[in-house]
Amino acid sequence: MLTPPSPLRRALIAGTALTAFAALSGCAGTSGDHARKAHRTTEAAVRPAPVKKPAVQGLPGMPPLLDPADVYAADRPNRLSPVVKDFPSRVYVPNTNSNTVSVIDPHTYKVIETIPVGVQPQHVVPSWDLKTLWVNNDRGNTLTPIDPKTGKAGEPVDVHDPYNLYFTPNGKYAIVMASLDRELVFRDAHTMKTVKTEPVSCYGVNHADFSPDGRYFIVSCEFSGELLKVDTERMKVIGQQKLPFHGAMPQDVKISPDGKRFYIADMMADGVWILDGDKFTQPTLLHTGKGAHGLYVSRDSREMYISNRGEGTISIFDFTQNRLTKKWHLPDGGSPDMGGVSADGKVLWLSGRYNSEVYAIDTRTGDQIARIHVGSGPHGLAVYPQPGRYSLGHTGIFR
Numbered sequence: 001m002l003t004p005p006s007p008l009r010r011a012l013i014a015g016t017a018l019t020a021f022a023a024l025s026g027c028a029g030t031s032g033d034h035a036r037k038a039h040r041t042t043e044a045a046v047r048p049a050p051v052k053k054p055a056v057q058g059l060p061g062m063p064p065l066l067d068p069a070d071v072y073a074a075d076r077p078n079r080l081s082p083v084v085k086d087f088p089s090r091v092y093v094p095n096t097n098s099n100t101v102s103v104i105d106p107h108t109y110k111v112i113e114t115i116p117v118g119v120q121p122q123h124v125v126p127s128w129d130l131k132t133l134w135v136n137n138d139r140g141n142t143l144t145p146i147d148p149k150t151g152k153a154g155e156p157v158d159v160h161d162p163y164n165l166y167f168t169p170n171g172k173y174a175i176v177m178a179s180l181d182r183e184l185v186f187r188d189a190h191t192m193k194t195v196k197t198e199p200v201s202c203y204g205v206n207h208a209d210f211s212p213d214g215r216y217f218i219v220s221c222e223f224s225g226e227l228l229k230v231d232t233e234r235m236k237v238i239g240q241q242k243l244p245f246h247g248a249m250p251q252d253v254k255i256s257p258d259g260k261r262f263y264i265a266d267m268m269a270d271g272v273w274i275l276d277g278d279k280f281t282q283p284t285l286l287h288t289g290k291g292a293h294g295l296y297v298s299r300d301s302r303e304m305y306i307s308n309r310g311e312g313t314i315s316i317f318d319f320t321q322n323r324l325t326k327k328w329h330l331p332d333g334g335s336p337d338m339g340g341v342s343a344d345g346k347v348l349w350l351s352g353r354y355n356s357e358v359y360a361i362d363t364r365t366g367d368q369i370a371r372i373h374v375g376s377g378p379h380g381l382a383v384y385p386q387p388g389r390y391s392l393g394h395t396g397i398f399r
Contacts, residue, residue, distance in 0.1 A: 059214035059232055061170030063389060065399070070257045071212050072301045075387045075398050077345045083130045084385035087148045089342075091349050092382045093358055094121035094135055095375025101135055101144075102358075102374040103151060106342065106349075106383070109360060109370035115153050118142040123338070123380030126391040126398075128167035128174075128189050133382060136162040138179070143192065148384050157192050160185075164206055164380070166393030168232055169214030175393070177205045177219075184219070186235045196235045202226040207252045210392055211277055212259035218277055220250035220264055227264065227273075229280050239280045245269045252338070254295040254304065254397075257319055265292040265306065272306060272317070288315040288324065294338045298363065299345030299387070305363075307336035307350050314348070314361065328366030330359060340383035340396045351378035 058064060067073035091104035094117070101121060103113040118137025124146070125134045135144040135153075142156035143165070163179035167189055174192060176185040184198040184205060204223030210232070211217065219228040225248030229239030243250060249268040255277070256263070264273040264283070270290050275283035291310025298305070303325075306315040312333035316326040330336065336359060339350035347369065348361040358378060360370040380395045388398025 057213055059168065059170050061172060062214045063169075063399070065212060068212070070301050071255060071259050071399060072257050072297055074389050075297070075299060075301075077299045077387065078343050079387040080343065080385055081130055081387075081389055084148070087385045088151070090148070090151065090384060091358065092124040092133060092135075092146065092384060093351060093374050093378045094124050094380060095356075095377055096120050096122060096379050097377035098375030099137075099140075100375050101146070101153075102378070104358065104372060104374075106347070106360070109372055111372065111374060113151065114375070115146070115151075117144040117153065118156055121379075122162075123164050123395055124382035124384075125165040125380075125393050126382060126384060126386075126396055128171040128390050128392075130385070130388075130391060133384060134165055136165055136380075138163045159187070159192055164208075164394060166208050166217070166397075167391060169210055169390075169392060169399065171390060173235075175208075177208070179204050179206055179222070184230065184235075184237075198230070198235055198237060200228060200237060202228060202240065207250075207394065209253040209255045209262060209397060211255070216277070218253055218262045218264070218275065220253055222249055222251065225249060225268075227275070227283075229277070241280065241282065243269070243273065244282060245285065251293050252295045252394075254297060257297070257301040263295055263304065263317075265295055267291045267293050267309060270308075270310070286317075286324070288317075289313050289327065291335075294336070294350065296339065296341055296348065299341060305341075305348050307339070309335050309337050309353060312336065314350075314366070316366075326366065328361065330361075331368055332371075334359060334371075337378070338380040338395055340381070340386065342383055343386055349381060349383050351381045353377065353379060 093102040101115040105112045117135045118140025120139035122138045123136045133146040141160045144156045145154040161178040161181045164177035166175040173186045174189045186196045202221030202224045208217045208219045225243045231238045247268045251265040262275040262277045271287040273283040288306045289308030293309040294307040296305040304317040312330040314328040318325045334352045335354040336350040337353040350359045358372045382395045
C-alpha cells in the first residue's frame with residue numbers, strides 16, 4: 001500500500017507541473033495570445049467610434065468652418081456657391097455724392113449701367129444667403145435691394161441710418177451699423193424688421209468682423225477712436241477700449257486666416273492695429289501708409305491687401321511671415337478706398353474715393369490694369385459674385 005504524499009510533496013509536484021506546462025506552452029507557440037488578440041481586434045471593430053466634437057464650437061445654426069485652421073477656406077478661386085454660379089460678374093460701385101450705383105463689366109472695364117438709389121449710398125452688401133445686394137443709403141434711411149441675377153433694383157426698404165450692414169454667421173439677423181444714431185440694430189435678415197437695438201457709447205460704429213466661432217465680433221468706432229467687442233447671441237456689447245493713439249480713426253476690420261488676430265485699419269494712425277480678439281487686450285500698431293483704410297484677403301489666404309487712401313498705395317501683408325512684404329503704387333496717385341477681390345483672385349478692385357474713379361489692380365504684379373471713371377464719391381464697392389457659402393456683410397466677407 002502506497003503512502004499518500006505529504007502536503008509539502010504535493011505542493012512540489014504541483015509547482016513542477018505548472019513549470020512544465022508553461023515551458024510546453026512556450027515551445028508550442030502563442031496560439032492563445034493570437035486568440036486573445038483576435039478577440040480584442042473583433043471587439044475594437046464592432047465598438048462604435050467615439051463621436052468627435054467639431055474643432056470650433058460655433059454659434060448655434062452657423063455652418064461649420066470648412067477648415068478650423070483657415071476661416072477663408074471656402075473662398076478659394078472660382079469656388080462659387082450654386083446660388084450664385086449663374087450670376088453675371090459685375091462690380092457695383094456706390095457713389096455717395098451722386099446717389100447712384102455704377103455697374104462695371106469686369107471683362108471690358110467699362111460702366112454698363114448707372115442705377116439711381118437713395119441719398120448717400122455708402123456700401124453695397126451681399127446678403128447672408130447670397131441672393132440680394134443691399135445698397136446702404138445712409139442719409140436716405142433706406143436699403144435698396146439689387147437682384148444680382150438681373151441687375152435690377154427693387155423697392156427700397158425703410159431702415160434708419162444704415163451706414164454699413166453685416167449678418168450674424170447663422171444667417172438669423174442683419175446688423176445695421178447706425179453710425180450717427182450710435183446704435184447696433186439687430187434686424188430680421190430677410191424682412192429687416194427690428195429685433196433688438198443695442199445703444200453704444202462710442203461714436204461712428206462702422207466696420208466689423210466675426211470670431212471663427214461666430215460668437216463675438218469686433219467693431220470699429222471711427223469718430224471716437226474706439227473698439228467694441230459684441231456678444232453675437234446676446235446682441236450685447238461686452239467690451240470697449242480706446243485705441244492708444246491720439247486722434248485714432250479706425251476703419252475696416254478683418255480677422256487672420258487662423259482666427260487668432262484681428263486687423264483694424266486706421267486712417268489717422270497710418271497703419272493697422274493688431275488685436276487679440278479673445279483677450280481684447282491693447283492692440284499694437286503696424287505702420288503701412290498714409291490713410292490706411294480697406295483690408296482684403298487673397299484667395300489663397302496668404303496675403304492681405306491694405307489700401308492706403310492718403311498716399312495712393314496698397315501695402316501687402318504676408319500672414320505666414322507676419323510682416324509687410326511689398327507696396328504697390330498707383331500710377332498718377334489716387335485715393336484707394338474700399339473694394340474686393342475678383343472671383344479668380346487675379347484682380348483687386350478698389351474705389352477711388354476722392355477721384356471719382358475705380359482701380360483694377362493685378363494681384364500678381366501690383367500693376368494697374370484699368371482706371372475707370374464713375375460717379376462722385378465712390379465708396380464701398382462690391383465685386384460680385386465671389387466664392388464662399390454665405391456672406392457676413394460689408395462689401396463681401398465670405399465664409
